[in-house]
Amino acid sequence: MSFNIVVLAKQVPDTRNVGKDAMKADGTVNRAALPAIYNPEDLNALEQALSLKSKIEGATVHILTMGPARAAEIIRESMYRGADGGYLLSGREFAGSDTLATSYALACAIRKMGKVDLIVCGRQAIDGDTAQVGPQVAEKLGFPQITYAEDILNLSDNKITVKRRLERGIEVVRGPLPMVVTVNGSAANCRPRHAKLTLKYKHAATPSEKQEAGSDYTDLYDAHPYLNITEWGVNDIEHDIQWLGLSGSPTKVKQIENVVFTAKESKRLTASDVEIEDLMKELIANHTIG
């Protein structure tokens, strides 16, 4: 029996290293100016998917990502870690999408994949921290959702049991498949797999990448079809253009500001006994402490 798992993943700018040219004049993100990484919680999601794959006979794991050509990197990385393949959804029609337009595009792509039993994704991406795409994809597909998942505990009789990690505790819930599960950073890390997989998928590429490289390895890809990463443009999915990109995005960015805090006049002290004692004396005297 087949069991098809789709992992929604995103290549994100590493927001820990943001420079001055990170934003474009129109208020959208200048992705080209930033180092791109695999969104951390999507790796937690991939781990959940791979661990199910190892337990369920005939299970497959495919990555779906929307982004520019170079986002194929995270599909390859997923394959090194044990995924069976992936789909890159790419094209200028998708540019400027907010979470809702993104979810619509992803849902259209998932419908095109045929039978999908389980969708997993990270709870949120570090570039926006919105946590919206998972639930919105679920709604678009009419699937139920389990968010904040820490561990998929069981999968049987067409039902999935999941432990959730919430602010003040845990919850174990059970629901029917197909289901969308969004995975927390507190879940198991995606451990590196066998190095052989890296060798096996080293040359995996999208049609654009093959074209870009100008390489004539047609034979290689004919002989090893698993090296082909599927690339879909807007015409490959059934869609209504008004729900894509900017026109499909109800939220608009009005303004972007750099954050500036008003500086105070501070008193500078050294760590000497006298200066610390004077400070403490002052704090006690003005009832800040004590």
Added chain:
Amino acid sequence: MNNIFVYLEIEDGIVGDVSLELLTKGRSLAKQLNCKLEAVAAGFKLDTIGAQVFPYGVDVLHIADDKRMAPYTSLPHTSLLVNLFKEEKPQIALMGATSIGRDLGPRVSSALFSGLTADCTSLEIGTYEDKKAGKVYENLLYQIRPAFGGNIVATIVNPDCRPQMATVREGVMKKEIKDLKFVGKTRKLELSKYVPDTDFVVEVIERHMEKSKLNIKGSPIIVSGGYGVGSADNFKLLHELATTLGGEVGASRAAVDAGFAEHERQIGQTGTTVRPKLYIACGISGQIQHIAGMQESAMIIAINSDPKAPINAIADYVITGTVEEVLPKMIKYYKKNSK
């Protein structure tokens, strides 16, 4: 019609602080927009909800009281809001940026095709000009939020779709009672009109919720540590100082990520927002996302070995030194001289 709606988070019959904070904000927005403030309560045994929320100036309270609505699950609460919103056409809908609000909000927004902005740090009313379309929109909700790890602040608007939806974290807005004697209208909802039986497909098998032991938000003194503290062991010094002064220990995101402190101690845009009487920042360089969560502290002392740490700019006192040398001196002096 076209009022402001707040979704109430309820645990054991008690409305959460985050919802009361949103009601307070909702009340002031409603005054500005000259509309009403309405609240939605969904759960079981909700008899006391009215008494809890009316003092915050709720004009209409919608109640969906049904055993199956508690504990929270996504689908029935989504259907309730979606169908109620289709009927009532609110202009603004607010919910907590919690594991409930962030599960519910996106699903509702997708079903209604209305824009949702997560984790807003400020909500204002203003005008928006769409230059391309040559259209001016009056009285839109400015949904202001940090983006990009806190390096920028974006103002988001939803010009055409309603409701304008936003989530806000606990502690970001202040809760304030408007009038203890105020009583609004209560409207009991017939659940079957809003929620189909087929929505009850996800069952909660087990649930362990703890009342948070920490009260960082309410502590008058916070001793907070960053990555510069160096180790979980050095963090013990912070705990000692906090206990001595009668305060709580907070942490920056970097310190939490490094495993020096628990996640619930995190202060900043992605943690708790605090406004204590005294904030002692130890080994915190001062990432914007951290500063945004503590800059309203009445007094800030920064202890840092780097004399150029960004946090120094907003500190009242800057002590150049390490945590290991400064904190023991503070503890020693206080123990000797207090009382």
